[in-house]
Amino acid sequence: MxxxxxxxxxxxxxxxxxxxxxxxxxxxxxxxxxxxxxxxxxQTPPCRHFPQCGGCQLQHLDDASYAAFVADRVASALDGQGLSAPVRAPLVSPPDTRRRATLHADKGLLGFTAAQSHAIVDLRECHILAPALLALVAPLRSLLQRMGLKRRADVHLTLADQGADILVTGFAPEGLKAAETLNDFCAKHGVARFAVDGGDGPETRWEPQPVTITLGGIPVGLPPASFLQATCEGEAALVAAVREATTGAKTVADLFAGLGTFALALPAKVYAAEGARDALMALKLAANARQRPVFAEHRDLYRRPLTVAELNRFDAVVIDPPRSGAREQAAALAQCLVKRIAYVSCNPSSFARDAKLMVDAGWRIDWVQPVGQFRWSTHVELAACFSR
Known part of the structure; x- marks a missing residue:
């Protein structure tokens, strides 16, 4: 043994x-x-679908060992690049708090895919989804069957300010009967918005009032299936870390700003760069409505990262790139004269790669805050503070 x-x-x-x-x-x-x-x-896994369901990989770990896993993922990624830094105690979201998820539907089934497979696990219980979303799974399964779903479709669920926001991609039912069936479903279950996408982009079929998500205390228009931090607890942890890292900054650049999770939470003048036009427009409208000092610009930061000269105009920079990281932008950050950088990442490996560029150029990693908002999964997020 x-x-x-x-x-x-x-x-x-x-x-x-x-x-x-x-x-x-x-x-x-x-x-x-x-x-x-x-x-x-x-521990005994709480869900009957574990380990078949690919939504969770680590339900057999108790809270202490799962938290240790989250911290170790960050420390191991840094060590792989020859780096070290103070790694704080991880902040792990509780069960039943996921406010966004993508399920898959086909042949009367609705759920996550099985581990390392395209097979659908028909979801009958779930210990990660917010109860308001879980309560819709069985009714949605029935709705899609009644509306004649013929091929595989994806069901994107998001918990917005007004309730559940649903987007079904790969399915666009037509006709009066389908419209009446859909309207009855939405009215009965208090759905905030129901949109479909048969291949030409999302088409809203039900939205009694504009759907929003509150960020930094400001309601922001929520485009269908927009990126959003997975849990409110995870968002709060990352926002707190970013605010700490940028304390005292009067001007901040928020790169890969999205809907404004960080831009709207900072007590500073903010330049927000984002490549997705719908998210950028939502941020711009929300900031303008509340007269917040946010200048939002459409910019593809992979093709046109901010230059060293542009970065030098700010007291601090916040960067929250996709999973692949931001190698090109990190190269410019490494050479700039900004006082503080808050780096938020959903991939410890690409973060460590970018951090290596910056440390080699004279930056120090003051601390790293691991965040486990995808509870019981191997997916780990973090926020880190860099200074000269």
Missing amino acids: TPILRVAALGDGVTADGRHAALAAPGDWLNDDGSVTPGPHH
Whole structure:
């Protein structure tokens, strides 16, 4: 028997000699025949669909070992680039708090896909979704069947200020009967908006009042299936970290600004750059309506990153790139004279790669705040503070 010491990036337990064991927790024992004897940190998974459902990979970890996994993902990524930094205690979102998710529908099934498969796990319970979204799964399953769904479709669920926002892609029912069926469903279940996309872009079929999401205390128009931090708790943790990292800054550049999660929460003049036009317009309208000092610009930061001269105009920079990171923008950040940089990332590996560029140019990582808002998954986010 060999003890399991930690959980690797993809979720397997790992022994001191490098052997991997699926569904193992730190403190478990790997037996000679490959079986696992549970230890003190191995809990009974709360969901009947685990481990078949790909929505979660780590429900067998107790809270302490899952938090340790979140922190270790960040520390290991930094170590892989030869970097070290103070890694704070992780902030993990509670169960039943996910306010956005994409489910898949086909042949009367509706749910997440199975692990490493396109097969759909028909969702009958879920311990990560917000209750208001989970309550819609069974009615939606029935609705799609009644409306004659013939092929696979994706169902994007978001919990907005007004209630559930639903976008079904790969499906666009036509006719009066379909419209009446859809309207009855939305009225009965208090849906905020229902949109469909048969391939030509989202088409709203139900929206009694404009759908918004409140960011920084300001309601922002929410385009269908927009990017949003997965939980309110996760958003609050990242916003707090960004505000701390930019304390005292009077002018801030917010790069990959999205709908304004950070731009609208900062007590400063903010330049917000975003490549998605619908998100940018929503941010611009919200900021203007409340007379917030936010200048929003449409800019593809991969093709046209801010130059060193442009960056030098600001006291601080906030950057929150997609999973691939921002290698080109990081190269300019490494050379700029900004006092502080807050780097928010949903991929510790690409973050560490970009951080290496900056550290080699003389920057210091003051601290890193791991955030586990995709509870029981291997997906880890973080916010980090850089200074000269």
